[in-house]
Structure formats: structure tokens, C-alpha cells
Amino acid sequence: MSTSPSRRILVGIGNAGVTVLDLLSVEYPGMTGLLAVNNDPDSLNASIVRDKIEVPEGDPGEGFRVIDDEFGRTVEGASAVILCGGLGGETGSFLLPALAIRAKSAGLTTMACVGMPFSFEGKHKRDLAERALEKLQEICDAVVVIGNDQLSGGSPSIAAVGEAFVLSDRTLLAALLALTGMLSTSGPVKITRTDIHHVLGKTGAITHFGFGKAEGSNRLHEALERALKSPLLTLPGKGSALKESSMILLLLRGAKDIYFAEVQAVVGKIEQIAGDNCQIKVGVHADGPLGSALELYLLASSGGTVRKPAKPSESNETGEPNSAISPISPISPVSQIGTKLPQPSRGEEISSGHSEGEKGADELFPVQTKPTSKSGKKAAATSKQMQGTLALDTYQRGRFDKSEPTIVEGEDLDIPTFLRKGIKLNPPTRK
Amino acid sequence: MANEQIFVGLEIGTTKISVIVAEARDDDQISILGVGETPSRGVRKGEIVDMETVTECVREAILDAEDKTNVEIGNVWVAITGSHLASFNNRGSLALRAERQIEPEDLEAVEVNAKEVAIPTPNTFLHTILQAYHVDGNQNVIDPLKSEGALLEADFHIVHGIKTRIHNTLRCIESLKIGIEDVVLSSLASAQVVLSQDQKNYGALMIDIGGGTTDYLVYIDGAIRHSGVLALGGDHITNDISVGLRLPIARAELLKIEEGSASDPVSSEGGFISLKNDPRFLGCDVDRVSLETIIHLRVKEIFELIRRDIESSGEGMMDLIRGVMITGGCSKLKGIAQVAEEVFDIPVELTRARNVSGATQIFEDPQYSTAIGLTKYARLVTKNIAPESMLDRFTQGLGSLFKKRSR
Numbered sequence: 010m011s012t013s014p015s016r017r018i019l020v021g022i023g024n025a026g027v028t029v030l031d032l033l034s035v036e037y038p039g040m041t042g043l044l045a046v047n048n049d050p051d052s053l054n055a056s057i058v059r060d061k062i063e064v065p066e067g068d069p070g071e072g073f074r075v076i077d078d079e080f081g082r083t084v085e086g087a088s089a090v091i092l093c094g095g096l097g098g099e100t101g102s103f104l105l106p107a108l109a110i111r112a113k114s115a116g117l118t119t120m121a122c123v124g125m126p127f128s129f130e131g132k133h134k135r136d137l138a139e140r141a142l143e144k145l146q147e148i149c150d151a152v153v154v155i156g157n158d159q160l161s162g163g164s165p166s167i168a169a170v171g172e173a174f175v176l177s178d179r180t181l182l183a184a185l186l187a188l189t190g191m192l193s194t195s196g197p198v199k200i201t202r203t204d205i206h207h208v209l210g211k212t213g214a215i216t217h218f219g220f221g222k223a224e225g226s227n228r229l230h231e232a233l234e235r236a237l238k239s240p241l242l243t244l245p246g247k248g249s250a251l252k253e254s255s256m257i258l259l260l261l262r263g264a265k266d267i268y269f270a271e272v273q274a275v276v277g278k279i280e281q282i283a284g285d286n287c288q289i290k291v292g293v294h295a296d297g298p299l300g301s302a303l304e305l306y307l308l309a310s311s312g313g314t315v316r317k318p319a320k321p322s323e324s325n326e327t328g329e330p331n332s333a334i335s336p337i338s339p340i341s342p343v344s345q346i347g348t349k350l351p352q353p354s355r356g357e358e359i360s361s362g363h364s365e366g367e368k369g370a371d372e373l374f375p376v377q378t379k380p381t382s383k384s385g386k387k388a389a390a391t392s393k394q395m396q397g398t399l400a401l402d403t404y405q406r407g408r409f410d411k412s413e414p415t416i417v418e419g420e421d422l423d424i425p426t427f428l429r430k431g432i433k434l435n436p437p438t439r440k
Numbered sequence: 441m442a443n444e445q446i447f448v449g450l451e452i453g454t455t456k457i458s459v460i461v462a463e464a465r466d467d468d469q470i471s472i473l474g475v476g477e478t479p480s481r482g483v484r485k486g487e488i489v490d491m492e493t494v495t496e497c498v499r500e501a502i503l504d505a506e507d508k509t510n511v512e513i514g515n516v517w518v519a520i521t522g523s524h525l526a527s528f529n530n531r532g533s534l535a536l537r538a539e540r541q542i543e544p545e546d547l548e549a550v551e552v553n554a555k556e557v558a559i560p561t562p563n564t565f566l567h568t569i570l571q572a573y574h575v576d577g578n579q580n581v582i583d584p585l586k587s588e589g590a591l592l593e594a595d596f597h598i599v600h601g602i603k604t605r606i607h608n609t610l611r612c613i614e615s616l617k618i619g620i621e622d623v624v625l626s627s628l629a630s631a632q633v634v635l636s637q638d639q640k641n642y643g644a645l646m647i648d649i650g651g652g653t654t655d656y657l658v659y660i661d662g663a664i665r666h667s668g669v670l671a672l673g674g675d676h677i678t679n680d681i682s683v684g685l686r687l688p689i690a691r692a693e694l695l696k697i698e699e700g701s702a703s704d705p706v707s708s709e710g711g712f713i714s715l716k717n718d719p720r721f722l723g724c725d726v727d728r729v730s731l732e733t734i735i736h737l738r739v740k741e742i743f744e745l746i747r748r749d750i751e752s753s754g755e756g757m758m759d760l761i762r763g764v765m766i767t768g769g770c771s772k773l774k775g776i777a778q779v780a781e782e783v784f785d786i787p788v789e790l791t792r793a794r795n796v797s798g799a800t801q802i803f804e805d806p807q808y809s810t811a812i813g814l815t816k817y818a819r820l821v822t823k824n825i826a827p828e829s830m831l832d833r834f835t836q837g838l839g840s841l842f843k844k845r846s847r
Contacts, residue, residue, distance in 0.1 A: 407679040408689055412484045415523060415671040417745055422672055425680035426737040434734070435727035437685050437715075 017089040017192055018042045019185060020108060021058065023101035024049065025124060026094030029182045030058045036182075044083060046108065048072075048100055064104060076104075076111050084111075089118040089192055089202075092149075093185050095177075097126030097138035106144040113148055118202055120151040120192075120209070122184045124177050127157045143212070150202065151209030153184045153308065154216040160240055180241070183220040187306035190260045190294045200258055200292035208256050214313025217242050217250040224302040228263075229271045232305040233278060242307065251283040254309035262294040263303035268419035275305070445822065446473070448505070449814025450498070450516040451626070452609060454483045454652025454675060455769060457497050458808055459505035461513070462798070462815035468823075470633075470816050472798030475808065476505025485671040486521040486626075486653035488608045495612045502618065515619040517814040520609055521626040521653045523671035525566065525601040529754075530554045533593040542575065542584045546592055554596045564603040567625055571595040571663035580661075597664045599625050621818060627655035627667055629813035632820065633793035633803075634767050635659060643762045645784070647746065648809060649770035651675050655810075656746050660760045666753050670745055674770040677738050684734045685726055691715065695731065696773070702739040703775030704782075705732040739776060743783035764788040769807035 019042060021030035027045045034040060034057050045058040048066040062079050064072050084090050090112040094101040105121060112119040123142065126134040146152050157177045191200045209216065219242040221235025236242070242250050251257060257279060261267055276289055283289070406414075409423035416422070420429065427434065447470075449460040459476040478500040482490030502513055532554025534546055551568055559565070573581045575589035584592060606623060613620055630648045631640075640659040648655045651674045658666040677700070682692035699713050708729050717723040751758050764784050766776060771790050780788040793803040793812040803812055 405683065407683045408675070409679060412489070415485065417670065418748075422741075422745075423676070423679075425676075425683050425734065426741045427680065427684055427734050430737060432733060432737065434684050434730040437687070437724040437726045438712075439722060439724045 016042055016087050017091060017189065018044055018084055018087045019189060020044045020046055020090060020092045022046045022092055022094035022104045022108065023098055024052050024095075025098070025101065025178065025181065026092075027052055027056050027058065028178050029093055029185060031056055032178060032182050033185065034058060037186075042087075046080065046104060048104070073107070076107055080108060080111055081115060084115060084117060087117055089120065091185060091188050091192070092119070092121040093123070093181060095124040095126070095181075096141045096145075097130060097134035099137065102137045102141035106141055106148060109145055109148040118192075119149045120153075120188055120205070121145050121149045122153045122155070122181055122188055124155045124157055124181050127173060127177075146210075146212045146214075149210075151188070151205045152216070153188060153209060153218060154214075155180050155184055155218065155241065156215070180218070183306065184218055184308075186262075186304070187218070187220060187258075187260055187308055190262050190306065191258055191292050191308070193292075193294060200260065200290045204256065204258060204290045208254075208258055208308060208310050211310060211313030214310040215250075217254065217307070217309040217311065219307040220305060222302050222304045224300070228303040229275055229305075232303050233275055236305050236307050237282070239307075242309075249282050250311060251279065251287065251307075251309055253311035254283060254287055256288045256290060256309065257283060258290050258292070258306075258308040260292045260294060260306040260308075261303065262297070262306070264297045264299050264301045265295050266299055266419065267293060267295040267303065268416075270414060270416045270419060270421040271303075273421060274414070279307070445819070446511055447815040447818040447822075448511075448513050448516045449519070449629070449811040449818070450501075450613070451519040451629075451811040451814065452483060452488065452494065452498060452612070453480055453650055453810075454486055454673065455650065456480050456807070457494075457501040458811040459501045459513070459516070460802075460808065460811040460815055461505050461509040461511050462796070462812070462819075464815075464819040464823075468819070470796045470798075470812070470819060472796060472802055472812065472815075473511065474505060474509035474799065475802050475811070476501045476503070476508060478504065480651075484652060485523065485673075485675075486650070486669070487524075487605055488612060491608065491612055495615055498612060499616050502616065513618065515621050516613065517621045517629075517818045518609060518613060518623050519626040519629050519810050519814055520566070520601070520606060520623050521650075521655055521669050522601065522605060523653070523669055524563075524605050525599060525625065525669045526563075527597060527599045527667045528557075529571065529595060529597050529665065530557055531593055531595050532556075533591065536590050536592065539588055539590045541586075541588050542592055544585065547573075547584065547594070550592050550594045551596065554594060555598065557598075559600045562602050562604065563600045564606065565598065565600050566606065566623065567597070567599040567628065569597040569599070569628075569664050571597055571665070572661075595663075597667065599628075599667060622821070624814055624817055625655075625667060626653075626810050627657040627669070628664070629811075629817050630655070630767060630809040631657050631659070631664075632813040632816040633796060634765055634791050634809050634813070636794070637662070639763060639765065643760045645746075645750070645761045645764045647743075647764060647766045647780070648768040649673055649742070649766065649776075650768045650807070650810075651770070654742055654746070654768075654770075658750060658757065658761060660757070665757060666750055668746070668749050670742060672738075672742050672745075673768075674773075677735055677770070677773075680734045680738050681731065685730065687715075687726075688721060691721055695726065696735070699728070699731065700735050701732050701774040702735050702779045703732065704736055704779070705729045708732050735773070736775075736779065739773070739779050740783060743780050747783055758784075762786060765791045767791050767806040767809040771806045 021027045027047055030043050030045055034043065043058045045053055045056050045061045046064060047053050048064045050063055053061045053063055064075050092105055092108055094105050096102050105123065109119050109121060125138050160176060160180055191205055219236035219239030221232035223231035261272060272291060272293060276291060279289055405424045405428055414421050414423055445464045447462050447464060451458050457478050457480050461473045463471045463473055465471055478497045480497055482488060482493030488494045506513055532550040534550040534553060555565060555568055572595050573584040574593040575581045575584050575587050576591050581587055610620055627648055631646050634646055635644055641662045643660045646657045653673050654670040656668050657664060678689060678693045678696055681687060681696055682689050711728050712725040713728055714725050715723050763786055764780055766780060766788060777788045777790055792806040793809050796803045796812060802808055
């Protein structure tokens with residue numbers, strides 16, 4: 010198994026998590042670093058994800074040995090692990106915290122993207138999910154919580170159950186892509202791990218998430234409109250949830266020709282909605298082929314209590330977990346969650362239609378094709394410098410600050426030519 | 441009545457609002473009676489952003505013109521600009537049922553056909569300008585009404601823009617109880633007095649650099665082939681200076697007018713320009729090379745954008761342009777012609793309204809080209825001959841949407 014530094018691993022856990030990874034492999038065939046973990050061999054066999062770990066059910070001791078050994082070995086050398094799955098099901102509720110603890114104990118940046126059950130799934134599930142979520146929020150550097158009830162607009166009654174689950178999987182996938190993109194070190198403008206932790210590292214917080222995708226000349230506007238319409242971005246009775254957020258993470262992903270002016274326009278629009286007190290952190294992931302669609306992701310949170318900021322994990326050495334909780338042995342979740350390794354509770358078959366994506370499956374965790382060879386430390390340092398550049402815009406536009414920008418050939422021409430061309434001038438000398 | 445008609449041209453510019461009152465003489469000449477003007481407020485990049493303020497400024501300019509000329513202004517011709525304006529060329533065709541003489545209705549029908557193209561929904565047609573008629577494949581038929589044929593085709597240059605923005609200008613004027621004769625693309629108005637018929641035939645590019653916008657128009661073989669508006673102008677140069685040299689806008693503007701040069705700073709005389717103290721400004725010495733670098737880069741960029749736009753709008757069009765005529769307030773910037781020559785690689789001339797008479801100091805200033813051009817345009821349209829040539833025939837696009845007041 011190749012162990013390249015600074016790679017990130019996406020782990021799909023339980024049936025929901027594995028489905029999401031399958032969707033991911035179909036839609037982004039080049040995506041590497043995927044790992045499916047489940048206790049249901051049928052689900053794993055049906056999955057097109059190349060790397061799989063089966064956690065045997067019914068034997069907690071053996072289960073933890075597998076997590077400790079196999080999972081531990083797989084994530085070794087990675088810089089970040091993103092766990093993804095549905096909570097409430099007994100598999101996810103147990104495996105997610107257990108894997109998070111294992112990853113954290115290896116000193117990795119650990120994040121999670123989880124779906125909370127629909128209310129029609131019953132109180133038992135809800136309770137289980139909430140306890141697991143609490144645990145996860147304690148352990149992980151960042152947790153994105155997708156409330157399925159909210160997602161279906163609070164009225165799942167009018168939606169077919171199957172559709173509701175599909176929507177839920179789609180949203181989890183998008184959230185996973187958002188987190189992955191934000192973590193990624195490529196692109197000219199970045200979001201740091203500290204930013205992600207700041208927004209998503211709160212216990213008991215509600216995650217606000219929106220995404221939109223569009224192409225064509227009006228792509229940015231359409232993508233933003235779609236993202237803003239996401240039900241997870243609205244608070245009942247209060248309008249946009251962005252107003253309640255102190256920091257918003259924005260990721261733009263698409264073709265190489267994402268224009269500076271487009272980014273600026275989007276930030277301006279969000280600022281308008283969120284108000285002046287909100288900080289917007291922007292990440293741009295512009296490496297797709299020309300003409301590809303623009304994807305826009307928004308992540309924010311409201312409520313919750315801030316934990317001591319976890320230091321971004323930058324070492325590959327196995328050490329003590331650096332999260333706020335005291336070191337826990339990998340065995341401990343059993344007693345805390347109070348369940349034994351169960352059967353998968355969401356009895357959905359993995360659709361065989363996914364097999365067409367198999368040809369796209371890559372080698373075992375090969376080095377990412379993107380230039381991510383920098384160590385985490387260096388990347389973090391660079392990203393801090395990069396952040397500063399956007400804040401200068403208003404100053405650069407001078408008197409045209411509040412006017413409609415003059416955008417020709419993708420450039421904001423209100424910004425002085427010499428600035429755009431990077432020409433140095435001699436400053437005036439004061440008398 | 442037609443012998444001594446009075447036309448009023450109104451240009452709501454980014455820097456100033458000008459009202460030109462002109463008299464049309466029998467010999468088709470335009471004689472300027474006077475100009476009214478006020479500094480403009482509430483206009484940005486050629487478009488109205490503060491209706492109330494602009495309306496007040498227009499009122500002042502009109503009163504100023506009335507005072508100076510002793511003419512009561514009832515109707516005006518209005519110039520319009522802004523980056524929302526777009527243009528394209530299109531051919532309309534009309535198959536006549538049998539070979540017969542072409543009637544005036546056929547000319548109208550072929551124009552309607554040419555306009556049957558999809559423009560963005562918020563847009564409306566501003567001008568449909570004839571380029572040439574073709575009858576049964578015979579190119580450039582000067583007067584199709586005298587010929588017989590089975591197929592009539594016509595090429596048009598079509599200008600369109602966002603309806604609401606054009607309406608803003610009209611509403612502002614109508615609220616002053618002043619009638620609007622027609623709305624005219626700024627560059628089209630300027631071209632009427634800036635370009636001679638020879639230049640139009642020979643192939644010319646006219647660039648009108650104002651405060652908020654740069655309007656340009658390409659004439660080839662006597663017909664308009666391309667037009668465009670860039671929301672860039674003198675204001676941008678001033679802003680660049682202000683940002684680059686950390687000067688207040690007013691100081692930057694003054695420095696641009698007094699010391700500014702668009703020439704390549706390689707040939708700069710160098711040294712420092714001393715800016716004096718004043719109560720609200722701490723004096724400083726400004727590096728001349730830096731100042732010239734800022735201006736040169738911006739001006740060059742504007743010309744390069746125009747060149748690229750023309751090149752992309754028609755293959756080989758740039759090769760058919762034999763000369764560049766620059767007008768507008770910003771054309772007074774030192775060294776601007778050399779930069780244009782560098783970029784376009786053809787002869788460049790700084791120009792202003794010509795073939796007009798009257799108060800000399802007015803038409804000799806390039807910043808009045810558009811407003812004077814409006815009166816000339818008005819003269820040509822109302823006299824019902826095409827402006828300067830049979831090939832130009834203007835049809836009313838937007839103006840007819842508004843009720844005209846009797847003169």
C-alpha cells in the first residue's frame with residue numbers, strides 16, 4: 010500500500026457511507042483515496058470502491074482488532090481522514106466514533122460528514138444518532154451534520170421515502186466533496202484547517218450547508234442561487250442561516266478559467282446576505298478542464314459551544330490524540346456508546362448500476378494527481394499568506410468600490426491596470 | 441419651416457452634462473448657437489445611478505443653455521451609452537413572389553426580418569442601421585427601389601441594450617417636461633461630426649474616450665460595421681493614479697490634467713513633480729515615471745481591448761480600417777495618439793467636431809463631439825436623407841416607443 014504524505018482518505022462507513030462513496034466514484038472517476046468500511050459483506054462486495062475493510066459483526070474484540078490494525082494501517086501516512094456515514098443506524102453510530110478515535114490517535118486531522126436520521130425512522134434511532142454525534146463532535150476536528158428532516162423541508166410526508174434517502178445521500182456526497190475540496194492544497198486561494206475547525210468544530214452546533222452547480226456564461230450566478238436555496242441554509246422563521254454565522258466557508262470548484270471577478274462577485278453577494286460581521290473564507294479549486302461546470306459550496310454553523318481549537322495535525326507519527334478529550338483506548342467506544350457490533354440497519358442494496366464506474370477506479374491510494382506533495386505544515390503556512398489577497402479588493406477598486414464592476418474578458422477592469430499586471434511603482438515622498 | 445430648424449442635443453455624461461443648441465442651415469451645415477453645461481453628479485460609467493440628482497443637473501444644464509441662447513428648449517435628442525449596449529450584424533432576406541420592382545414596404549419587411557433574432561429578454565433594440573442592400577445576389581445595390589428582383593436581402597448593424605437602463609435616461613428627461621425626439625447611440629452621434637464621408641468610405645475607427653466610458657464605432661465602405669462601449673474612461677485613469685500614488689481623487693484628477701502623459705514611460709523625462717500643500721492635503725513629491733506608467737498601462741489596455749473586440753467581431757475587419765480618429769474629453773491627454781498608433785499600427789488623429797460653424801471654442805473642444813453630433817444626426821434624420829450617404833439609413837428603434845411632442 011502506497012503511503013504518500015499529505016494525502017487524504019475518504020472513508021465511507023455503513024451502508025449510507027458506502028453508497029455515498031459509490032456515487033462519488035461514478036461521478037468523479039479519478040478520485041482516489043477512498044475506503045469503504047462496513048460490517049455487511051454483501052454491501053461491501055457490491056460496492057465499486059476498490060479498498061474495503063470488513064468489520065466483523067457480533068465480536069467486538071475482533072471488530073476493534075480490525076479497526077486498530079487494518080484501518081490503522083490504511084490511514085497511516087495520510088494527513089487527513091474524512092469519515093462519512095449515516096448516524097442512527099447501529100453500524101454508523103458505532104463505527105464512526107470508533108474510527109474517528111483511531112484516526113485521531115494516529116495524529117491525523119479527522120473530520121466527519123454525517124447524516125442524522127429522519128424523524129420517521131423512530132426515537133430509538135434519533136437517540137442513538139445524537140449520542141454518537143456528541144461523541145464525534147468531541148473527537149473530530151470538524152463535523153458536518155446533515156439533518157435529513159431539515160433537508161426534506163420538514164415535510165417528508167409529501168416525498169417518497171426512496172427519494173428522501175437519495176436526496177440525503179446526494180447531500181452527504183456534496184458535503185463530503187466540500188470538505189475534501191476545502192482541505193485540498195491545490196488552487197490559488199485556500200481555506201486553512203484552522204478555518205474549518207473554527208466553523209465546524211463546535212459541539213452541539215447546527216451545520217448550514219448549501220451547494221450549487223451550473224455551467225454556461227451565467228454559471229456563477231446560477232450556482233450561487235442554487236446553493237442559497239438549500240434547505241440547510243435556512244432557519245425556520247429566520248430566513249437565511251448565514252446571518253447567524255460568524256464565519257462562512259466558501260469553496261468554488263471548476264474549470265481553470267474561474268475568474269477573479271467571479272469570486273469577488275460571489276463573496277460580495279454572500280456578504281450582502283450575511284452582514285458585515287461575518288468573515289468569509291474562500292477556497293478556489295480551479296483545475297478542471299475548460300468549460301466544465303462550476304460547483305459552489307457553502308459551509309457555516311450556528312449555535313454550539315467552541316472547544317479548545319485542535320491543532321492541525323501535521324505529523325505522521327502516531328502520538329496521543331490532540332483533541333480536547335482525554336486519551337481513550339480504541340476499545341472504549343463500546344462502553345460509551347453502549348452497543349455491540351450490530352447488523353446494518355438500513356437494508357438498502359447497493360445498486361448494481363454503479364458498476365460502470367469500475368473502470369475509473371484507481372490504484373490503491375496512489376499519490377493524488379494534483380500537486381499536493383507539500384507537507385501539511387508548509388501548506389498551512391502558504392495558505393495563511395494566500396488568504397490575505399482577497400481582502401485587498403476594495404482598496405484596489407478605489408472609487409469604483411461600490412459601482413457595478415467592469416468585467417471584460419474575465420478581468421475586473423476597475424482595478425488599476427498596473428496592479429493587475431503587478432508593476433511596482435515608486436511611492437510619493439512626503440515633504 | 442425646415443429652413444431654420446433648431447435642434448438640441450443632450451448628452452448626460454459621467455463628467456458633465458452638455459446641451460448643444462444648434463441651428464440647421466439651408467446648406468446642411470450646423471451652426472452652434474450655444475452650449476449649456478453642468479458638472480455631472482449621479483452618473484457612473486455613463487449610466488444614471490442617482491435619478492434625482494441627475495434630473496437636477498439636467499435641469500440646470502438646460503436652463504443654462506436657454507439663458508445663453510435665448511431659445512426655449514422643448515424637445516431634445518439624447519445620447520445614450522453604457523456597457524449594457526451591445527451590437528451585432530445581421531442579414532435580413534425577403535423572397536418576393538415573382539420578379540418585380542421593389543417597393544418601400546419590401547424594405548421595411550426585410551428590416552423586420554433582420555430583427556428576428558433572439559436578444560436577451562431584458563433588452564430592446566436601439567438602432568437598426570442599414571449597411572447594404574443586395575438584390576438577387578447583386579451586392580451593394582445603392583437604390584433597390586429602382587431595381588427589379590425576386591430576392592431582396594439587406595445587412596444591418598443592430599444595436600440593443602437593457603430596456604430599463606435606457607428608460608432611466610428617458611424618465612429623467614421626461615420628468616422635466618421636455619420631449620424626446622430620439623435616443624441615439626453616443627458613438628453614432630459623435631461619428632456624424634468627427635468623421636468625414638471619405639473617412640467612412642475608406643475605413644475608419646472612431647474612439648470617443650470620455651470620463652466614464654469609451655465608445656467606438658467602425659465604418660467600412662461607408663457603413664457601420666461594428667460598435668462598442670467599454671465602461672472605462674478618464675475616471676479610471678484618475679482612480680488608478682489615486683490608488684497608485686495614494687492621492688485624493690481631486691488631486692489625482694488635477695495631476696492627470698496638468699502633468700499626465702500616456703506616452704511610454706521609457707521616454708519619460710523623469711524626475712519628480714512637486715504637489716503643494718493645501719489645507720486638506722499634505723504636499724508630496726510624485727515620481728513622474730510612476731505617474732506615466734500608471735496612465736500608459738491603462739490607456740494602452742483600453743486600446744488593446746478595443747482592438748481585440750474588433751478582431752473578434754469580424755475576421756479581417758482590422759485590416760480594412762485605415763485610420764483611427766480619437767475624440768472625447770480624455771483625448772486631450774498628452775501622448776494618447778502615440779499609444780493608439782502603437783496598438784493599432786495605423787495612422788491616428790486626434791479630432792473634434794468638424795463641418796460645423798458657430799461659437800468656435802465650443803466645437804473645437806473634443807469633449808462636445810457627442811452633443812454636437814446629436815444635432816447633426818437630428819438634422820440628417822429629420823431632413824429625411826440618410827446621414828451623409830444613401831447607405832446609411834436610420835430607422836427609429838426606441839424613440840418611436842415614446843410619444844413625441846410637437847415642436
